[in-house]
Amino acid sequence: MGILEKILGRHPHWGVHPDDHKRPAADAPLRSLPLPEVLRVPLQQHVGSPARPVVLVGERVLKGDLIAEPNGNISAPVHAPTSGRISAIGEITAPHPSGLPQLAITITADGADTWCERQPVADPLALAPEEISRRTAAAGVVGLGGATFPAAVKFNLGRRLRVGTLIVNGGECEPYLSADDRIMRDRATEVVDGLRIVMHAIGAREALVGIEDNKPQAITAMRAAAAAFGHVQVRVVPARYPMGSDKQLIQTLTGKEVPADARAAEVGVLVHNVSTCAAVHRALRHGEPLVERIVTLNGGALTRPGNVLAPIGTPVVDLLRFAGIRERPARLILGGPMMGIVLPHARVPIVKGASGVLAFDAAEARTPAAGPCIRCGSCTRACPMGLLPLEMASRIDADDLDGAAGLALSDCIGCGCCTYVCPSHIPLVQYFSYAKGELSTRERNRLREAATRRLAEERAARLQREAREKAVAAARRKAERAATKAAAGAGVPPLRERVVVTPTSETAT
């Protein structure tokens, strides 16, 4: 097997290389969005429980004021993205394909954009690592690459597991997007400073910055910014989707594989996005919570594609108008084209994890009709996880979800490579999302049924036990009565037994 494996290529040539459409948006200078009049800030912009509002309608807030506090261990606070008045706390359409409602705090801007009192730290590297975690958590910093996992929770995990290597993800493999590219070009020193603070927070010895080779300016800027720090290395990685996926980037940079049932930290690495590092820099050095981010505006329906610095909670429509609408978009996407979600309409606000808003024209949004699978195996070769998408899909098609689970469906990262390469244009990712959802529903139902069964069994056992105990008690009393009777002989029986205790009343209680 060893030699055969070598002949057949042990290092899988996974992934796809879609037309990246990054330019001209990536080369356009970063612009700032004029302050929107109304901002709608969702309470759930992160993985974990939604934040809890701490302001009342009508209250005046300054930019950076805490407006919702974290709720539980894995959660993140939310801050006011500008100064103004809280005009509503209620449900809005969530940036989610379902279009379901979600709680959000609406702020009517006063136009002054006045900051609250900030508490900058002159030398964050002199702080205790725990203090960096605390301040990062308080600033509401979450993973800005799209996963939106609270950053401080990952710091603590990294510290506990003694992670030696920090991997800084500058891959940005999604086509159309250039927010990370822009931040590395324009704010390389902030990114490098931020990643050094992160290294200090987790106790890492080295940092590897992985940047795809399609971003030469970013590579130059980051190399210059990192030149003074020997333990920070900028590594060029091939532009191949999904290079920006944690597992694939870790493998490319360190050769390590994250075991299927483990977290990256358990093999000694931790991945943070370049934008997250920059946000950590601002949180520590400037005392600024995460209230704005760079968003890529791109797609054929826009006249001036590019990157803008926009406050969290900006309605998508404001961003699109700023970029100029050429034609009515055929599709609105939050995130990249490979994994991004479809927006039901343009009134939804952008959130911390919104790296891009794409307005596709009709040609870009064209979805070819699906045909039958010809078993060509393109999906198998493209899958970065080494799965068999065609086999899993045929199982799911036949409603054999367990069969699909047996082919490690749960390892699918949903990157969309299989669907992208499929010559029959079968929506494989949708099969897998459906099956994962069904399986987790089944699992929940199974647990609920098991709990119900356990309760029912316990009740039956308790009833049985009580009946048995009563029977024993009854037998004992009967024996006592007989003994008393025998002892008393011809004498008068004790009043208590004769009057109160009768066999019928005993069984009834």
Place this chain on the structure above:
Amino acid sequence: MITPRHVAPVAAPHAAGANSVARVMLWVAAALLPATLFGFWLYGWPALHLWWITTASAILGEALCLRLRRQPVRASLRDASALLTGWLLALSLPPWAPWWIGVVGGLFATVIGKQVFGGLGQNLFNPAMVARVMLLISFPVPMTLWTAPIPLLSANAPGFVDGLRITFGTLPAALDAMSSATLFGYARSELSRGVDLLQSLAATQAPPLSLVGERAGSMGETASLLLAAGGLLLLGLRLITWHIPFAMLATLALLASLMHGSDPARYLSAGTHLLSGGAMLGAFFIATDYVTSPNTSLGQFIFGAGVGFLTYVIRTWGGYPEGVAFAVLLMNALTPVIDRYVKPRIYGRDRHGRPLEIES
């Protein structure tokens, strides 16, 4: 307010590669074209007539079934898979075979070989090879009547009308006059007469082993080099991977060299095996059929080696002089088994699907 126009629910990815089933099929057809044109030149009008009759029959069979199955006929035919099935079958027939061989074979290929299983992507066996083997077993005489090459435009080559008459069986004397044996058929019959290969191949009436393929055989066996070139084109376009062709040809060549080395009087050389019969057509165009071959690299390697091995065994010791079709069908039957046991290693897991150990 900007509301996107989409009505149907859509989901990621919002981008699709340029590949399509029709693109794949048409490239394969394009790769077959040089060898096919060479075949037309070599065997003249009858070969051309048989080609279009077979291909049209295959498409007709597909269309009939699609209609019966209430599938969109035009849209489904546009994937060009039926065209390719008929084409591959035509290349494996004796070029001067009568019209009804093409009709029966073409219909059988798409109706029984493919649509009965549920259409594109569902068949267990290669439809063209199913049809070829059915024809060979049912009609052994016309299926083994080969003609010597009379290149188009040469003095005694039949013209367009005579070509039609040959194909439609109204000029039977022509085929008898031109009939010749394939190299495998000749070697086998000579061996059975007790003449060893050293003598029989040196004899004047032996079919020449010509590199450019000027000898009796089907269109798909005489143009070995052109077929190999077409195969390389498919490899270059990454429509097929090297695993099946390499494993099949290497196994065949290895076995042939070993046996030929041990007794050249009884066993044909590796070069003869590679350049005669359906080896090249099989390696690059038949065995690599997506639907009926395994879909992992290692599985394809095993599959290809199996086809090569069985081809050699059938050619050397079997009841028929040529064995590629049988070998492919036998390995087709094994494909589900190979796919069940040979799976790629999943990221973060070992070969058996267990999570990797954490290195400390």
